[in-house]
Each structure stands twice: as structure tokens, then as C-alpha cells.
Amino acid sequence: MPAVKGDGMRGLAVFISDIRNCKSKEAEIKRINKELANIRSKFKGDKTLDGYQKKKYVCKLLFIFLLGHDIDFGHMEAVNLLSSNKYTEKQIGYLFISVLIGATNDLMKLVIQAIRNDLASRNPVHITLALQCVANIGSREMAEGLSVDIPKLLVSGDTIDSVKQSAALTLLRLLRSSPDIIPMGEWTSRIIHLLNDQHMGVVTAAASLIENLVKKNPEEYKGCVSLAVSRLSRIVTSSYTDLQDYTYYFVPAPWLSVKLLRLLQNYPPPEDPAVKTRLTECLETILNKAQEPPKSKKVQHSNAKNAVLFEAINLIIHMDSDPNLLVRACNQLGQFLQHRETNLRYLALESMCLLATSEFSHEAVKKHQETVITALKTERDVSVRQRAVDLLYAMCDRTNAEEIVGEMLEYLESADYSIREEMVLKVAILAEKYAVDYTWYVDVILNLIRIAGDYVSEEVWYRVIQIVINRDDVQGYAAKTVFEALQAPACHENMVKVGGYILGEFGNLIAGDPRSSPLVQFQLLHSKYHLCSPSTRGLLLSTYIKFVNLFPEIKNTIQDVLKSDNNMRNSDVELQQRSIEYLQLSSIATADVLATVLEEMPPFPERESSILAKLKKKKPSSVPEGTEMKEHATPKLPAAQMSNNVTTSESTPPTTINLMSQGESSTDDMIDRGSPVGGSASVDLLGLGTPTQTTAPSSGSGDGLLVDMFDTLTTNTSSSLPSTNGVDMGLTGGADEAFKKFICKNNGVLFENDLVQIGVKSEYREDLGRIWVFYGNKTTFQLNAFCVDVNQGALSESLSIQQKPVGSEVEAGAQVKQQFNMACVQDFEDAPIMSIQFMYCGAQQKIALKLPVVLNKYITPAEMDSSTFFTRWKALSSPSQESQQIFKATSPMDTEQIKAKLIGFSVSVLEGIDPNPENFVSAGVLHTRNQQVGILVRLEPNKQAQMYRLTVRASRDKVAKILCDLLQPQL
């Protein structure tokens, strides 16, 4: 038994020895149970225990708990120890509570009272113990109970340094756990001056607290920038200051330096030229020191030095403004790539990923391509190889795509299973993004399936099909290539799927060659049929029916296959149904009908690659943001071409069977799904649920009956104004107000008076929308000469509205509905005016209303992580891209209500992005026929003042302002 330090609790040491001497788990449990029984009887016994005994037993319980056993008593005794005058008893009591008492424990009130007593004592060691306990538990109740005491300690002149340190970090813990409770008061304005404190320990502790405050409100604490820079400069650049014990293995104050460098990453480069120069000087000095010979051979020296260096590089990347520093940083990291320390190679690869996204250093990073490829091939640690993959992905551009993709494909053959799927996604994305020649792209994807077929997710092969369908220059090549790939005796099922789909669409392009005649194609595919899963077989059946249309000469062969028992009587209901229906279709339908139904698939609407979405979901941190930013900056050819294709397809909506619609039980259904008529049917032919698409339909509240809808909205009875007779150019009273209610919702009552009630249901999908207007006759007479006219005015360029006819009579008590289809061509501000006229008992009535179509309806919500959000946010910084309003809240500032409104506004509510959890940030994509516009929203409520600050940024001029004006009155 080793010497027991400090006050010995011999009984405890003996017990620990006993436990260690136990030969088996059972013996240990037995010994523990004996001890627990003993302690329990002591605690329950009549004899009052003295403080020492209580402490000893509590400590034993703690030990037992830390061994992994449950402890269900002793809490009260521990709480009693808190009020002991003896330091050691108090200390053990606090330790037990910190480790064992959850935030929700009933005893918490007593604990908080004891803490408050200790905080009020004049004894710094007691104060420190109490603070440490608060920092360890950090519960809401503690924040409520101590929100005044702790800030006071922090800024009071009487407080000694070590207590200040604890107070700063305790306060930080409470700010993190319950930010809404801690009052921001006088202390906050004084806090940044702690950066000037004499005591390095105080500055170190305070720097963390300040960073937290800064994240919430950078503007308020802006003064800390110059303070931090000068403090940093004193540490880094002066050679004479002796920091004594704060120098760690010859590195001056590495912890404080790193905290300061991190603090500065919350701000743009300093505006004040003097501060900026000083900061640049610091960063240069840090880079210079990296080149100096080490002052010690100890790894602690190099770790501490490099920790500061990497943090400095992070700041350089964050500021992204000084090409000289960026390139120097890149060169330094380049040296580390070949360092003998694995840790440094790992970190260098990681930091370089960020550098690759800066336009200033992207080229410099590319110089290290060979080294990175070597790392990929030779590193022994998979986590390092993973970093190498990430970096190759980040440094890839048009010039090196072919080589990088080639290397990644080669590596994939031997890659660790744990990273294969991610690599497949990355290769697929790079190949698509940088394809100059789409034959190359097709080759890469087919290679992926060949090499790592099991890891090729649906998104990947869906995508290659989308692209082949949208680009007619590659279709023949794709058909030829898949045909060749299918020749392999064993090919992956994913290859069969892609092959089946592509030959079903474009097999005719290679049918001229006798080596790939229709019959050969069919036989090749069918030879794989029996080895495939039902879903692939279903797809192949669709291919076969497409062949019937493409190659009438093999119709009989195919019909024979469809007729076979194996298909017609397959136990899988989907296969059986397909076989029967396709057989019927091929027998009954005329060539013309067949040709229409089985026509080539229309081009897919252009959208973000679903593969990218998948990669982001899988590993948000591994998708370098810059690559996407660049994509926005230079829209590439394929995207533009594809969207052209989309518009042409809309004018002639084809009706086509979609080969992949699995699980649809009837052919009719499938045909319906395949027809993007006026946006009514799902245009998402592949059923690829990108996140934006899956959330979009939820905004429409299903097929609720109009009657229900009216029932639920009885609150909306606007003052029943008598309809004005004769001509009235203005809006009917109450119309504007009712209209505003539709900004955040799609259904409801638009207007009501004594005669009529007008309800609206609407649904939107990307740039297309439909509104059904329901005119209900509340009277007991027929309304005659009923007509509705929509005046678009100047809107006609921005919004194309197609109005379906409506009957000229509305019977008493009846309802008629009218449909409007509206496509958004470009952003618009005003809503179209609809005027409704009718005769009621011989009197002409006229109602003028705004048709509730507003720009935000064409937004679909977008999900993104925090770094993506901020990168994009920063990218949209020009004044015309931003609109900001500060205004008084018009309704209660309830978090859930605000969320509901934002969701109703069609943007996402992104959690965990804004450092201040009170704030809301949202993102969305505005779909217009002409372009897609990225939308970012930040809403900062100030509950005390009952005010909001609303900031909208959008990638197209004016859009931000329009949306800001729409959203503001909703809040």
C-alpha cells in the first residue's frame, strides 16, 4: 500500500487494498456489498457520527461509485459535510456532490444554499471550493440561484487572483448551460479589461469567458480586439519579458497565446491599421519561430510551439486577406507533411484542407499534391490516410481532377473498409464537378461500381443516370460502355441496374452494331436477371417493356419472358404485377400509345447533387466549404445546360414510365408520376429525397376539406363590409390584412363578408405553385354573372399566372373552386390583384383582393452546418445582398411560435449554428425559372426590449429586401 498523502483516511486505504486483493469479480462485489451494508448501518445508527467518520464513509461510497457500482444513499450525509467548518470534510462533500449528484436531485436546494454560504464567506479556499462545485455541475437551478453572486466576485476589487480565475470559468460554465439566466450587467463592460490583468492566470481564465461573450455579441465586445492583439504581441514578439512559470518548455504562455488567437478568429481582420500591423507582426513572428532551431529536443517544446503555430495559421485562414501570410502558412504546412511526427503530418493535412479553399493559397496547396498522394499510399495510420483523402478532395480543381480522381480510384482498390463509402462519394462528386468530357465521368462512375460496388450508394448511381439522361452527347457512349461492362462474367448488381436503365433508354443508339443487336442486349441483361434482387428485377422488367417499344422485332421474345411462370406468378407481388401489366400493355396498346407511354425519360430538373447532400450528412466537417463557394462563383457548363433542358421539357410534358419507381403498385401510378405537368405530379422522377424536397410537401396540410379549414379558422372573420357597388379600383377593406396572414401559411380564409366567404388552399414546388380559391355563397340566393379577373400589372414579367375557368353561377349555400397555376420567373414584390364580380339580387358586387402569392412561397428550406452557413453568410456581404431591419415585436416572442413562423416562411430553422441559442438562423433556396437564389436569414430577438433584429442575405440583389419586408410584419 503506497503512502497516503495529506490526511490519511486509513480505513479508506484498507478498503481500497481489500478491493484490489479480490481475486474475482464476485469477491469484489461481495466485499463491496459488505462495505455498503456497514456504511448504511452507520448512517442509520443511533450513534451520531463525527465529521471525520462521515467524510470517510462518503469517500468510500465515492470510491465504490467510481468503480462502476450504483450508489443510492449517502447523499444527505455528503450535503451535511458541506456545512462543516473543516476544510477537508467540506472538500470531500463537494467532490461527492460534483461526481454523484445530478442536476435534478432533490437535495440541490440545500447544496445551493451551502454554496451561497461559502461564496459569502471571507475564506478564499472555501469560495474556491464552492465555485468549483458550480463549475462541475453547472445546472440551471444553480444559474438561477447564483447569477448575481458570481459576476460580483469576478469584478470585485477585493477578490484575490485565484478566486477570480475560478469565478471566470464558473461563470462561463453557467453561461453555456443557461445563457438566458445570467444577467448581462455592469460586469460585462468591465470584463474585456481583464485581458490587461497583471496575473497571467487571470488572463488565461478570463480569455475563455470573453470568447463566449464575444460569440454572442461581437459588436459589443469589439474593444477586445486591440487588447488581445497587444497582449499577444507582448507574449510573442518581445524577447525580454520573463513570463516565469507561464513559460512552458521555452514557449512563452502557449495556452494564453492560443486562447487569444482563437478569440481573434471571431472578428474580421482589424480595421485600425496600427492594430492590423501589430497583429501581422505577431503572425509573422510565429511563422519565423517555426523556422528557428528548437530550443529543446523535448516533444513538449515542439508541441507547444506548434500548437501556437497551428492556431496562428487558423487565424490567417480565417482572415483570408493576406496572400503573403497564406502562402507562408502553406509552405510551413508543406514541411510538416513530411515530418517524422505522425501528429504533425495529421494536423498539416487537416489545416491544408482549409487553405485549399482560399483563393490566395489554393495554388500553393496544389504544389504538394505529390506528397499528399504519397501519404495516401504509405501512411500506416488510417486516420492520417483519411485526412489525405480529405485534402485531395479539397485541392481538386479542373486542372488536376483527372489525376486526383485516378489516384483515388487506384487507392480505393485497397482502401480501408471504414472509409470506402465516403471515398466513393467524393470520387463521384469530383468526377461530376470537374468533368470536361462526360465520357470520362461515365467511365469513372462505372469504375467505381466495378471496384467498390458494395459501397456505391443509390445516390451515386441515380446521379449517373440523371446526368446521362440530361446530356444527349454522352448517351451513346454510356450505352456502349455499360454494354461492355455487363459482358464481365461477374458484375455487381449496381452495374446491372445502371446497365438496365441506360440500355432501356438508349439501347437503340448501339443497336446498329450486330455485336450489340437488340436481341444480344436483351439476352445479356436477362442473363443477369436471375441473380438479382427483386428491386433490380423490377427495374429490368421496365427495361424489357421499354425494349418492346425500341425494338418491336424482339417483342415476342420479351412477351415470352413476361409470360413465364417465374414472372407472372412470382411470389413478389410487385414483380408479378409488373409482368402482367407490361404484358397487357405490350399486347393491347397500339404502337403510337406505346411510343408515348414508353418515350425516353424527360431531363431531370437541375438541383444540387444528392451525393453532396449525402456526404454532408455523413461527415459535415469533411466537405470543404470553399469548393461549393467556388462553384457559385463560376457556374459551370453542365449546370447551365441542364437547366436549359428543363425549361424545354416543361413546354412539352411527356408521359413516360419511370423505370425506377419501385413499390408503386400500378402502372397507371407510375405513368402519372412520370409526368411533370404543370408541376402537379412529382417531378422528382427518381424519388431521390434530397432534404429540401422531403420537407417541402409538409407545408401543405394535406387534403383537408374546405369545410374543416373554415371551421378551424373562424377567428379570421374580418368585419363584414358591405361590398361596394360600382367601380372600385382599390382593395376591398380588410383584404390587405388577410393577405398578410398568408405569408407564413398556405391555407385559410382570405376574405369574408355577409355574402361570400373566400378561402384559399395552395401548394408550391420549387418555382411552380398552385392556388385553389374557394368561393362560398353564404346567402340563400344564387349569385349570377360570377366572374374573376386577375390583374398582374407589371408583374406579368415575373410571375406567369394561368387561370382556370370558373362557372358563372354559384348556387345558394354552395361553393365553387378555381385553380390558378403560377410559375415564378424571377423575383417579384407585389401580389397580383384579383377582382371578383357578381350579381346578388340584381345588384352588382365587386370585391378586390390580393391573390396570396408571395415570393417566399417559392423557397424551399435548406439544411447546412454551421461552417457552411457562415462561409456563405460572409460571401454575401455586399450591401445589395443584405437587408436588415430592427423593429418592435408585434406578437409574443415565443420560441416555438417564431420557429413555426420561420418554417411557414419556407426556410429551415437551423439549430446549433448561431453561438447565441436565443437567435434563429435559417436558410433556403428561392426557385425562380431563371435562377436559384440562396437565402440566409438571421433573427435576433431581444426579449428585454421586445425588439427584433432581422437580417436577410440573398445571392440576388433586391431579393433580400423583398423577403425582409415580407417577414418583418409577421414577427
Add this chain to the structure above:
Amino acid sequence: MMQFMLLFSRQGKLRLQKWYVAHQDKMKKKITRELVTLVLARKPKMCSFLEWKDLKVVYKRYASLYFCCAIEPEDNELLTLEIIHRYVELLDKYFGSVCELDIIFNFEKAYFMLDELLLGGEVQETSKKNVLKAIAAQDLLQEECDEPKGFLEELGLTTGS
């Protein structure tokens, strides 16, 4: 901010656990099991950093003990290694060439020392001198108030506590 620190032996026995974010006991056990297995499976020359869920894990082995910290993505890995080292130095100085047994038998001291170095998952005091001074002051207080323990306590011992 550091989310938690675990000390465990080569046999996978947990010697110290410090959680800076609240988790249910069940969750803590699950995380511990997962990380202990993960870290023990790694070979000596491998990198000291791993990605784990949305956190970074930094670990280092000292003799028979592994020190393992989980930090957030924006935290500095190399400096976390040095936090571990500073903690080891403190233990070493206090116990005089620390070994696993010291930490087992004086686990409460190990916790007290950690609270001086790190608070709420952030570095509080990096000066070795200041931390040791604080701990020495604690010990002094203990001796002062523990003097009158005497025979009653010995009695407690003999009755099998």
C-alpha cells in the same frame, strides 16, 4: 472546451473520469467503454488524435496509464496533449514519481488537482508552481484541522470500517 477526460489502465480499468458536460450515468459508461476499446486497439506509432462522433479525441500513454480527452472541433489538439502532460507533471511532483497506485489510493487528490488545472473544461491555471501551491495550502489546512482525530477514529478502524 474539453468535454471529458478519462484515465484508464492498459487492462481497460477506469482510474479517473471527469465530465465537463452532463451525461446520464448509462451514457457515461457507454462512452467510456467505446473509447477505451478504441484507444487500446491503436498501435504505438499511430497518431494521437482521432475523430470520434463530432468530437476530437486526444490521447497519450504514460507508463501503464492512458490519458484520453475529448475536445471540440475548434480546440487545439497539440495543446490538449500538453494539458495532459502538465497534469502528469503535477501528479508526479505531488506524489513524487507518480504511479498508477498513487492515483488509485489517492483518487480524491487526483480530482482536486485536476480542478485546479482545468475548470469547466477550460484551462484555468497553467503554472505548475501556482497549482502545487494551492494543493499544498489544502494539505496544510487538512493537517491543521485533523489534529484532534485521535483514538476514537482508530476505534472506528478496528470495528471493521
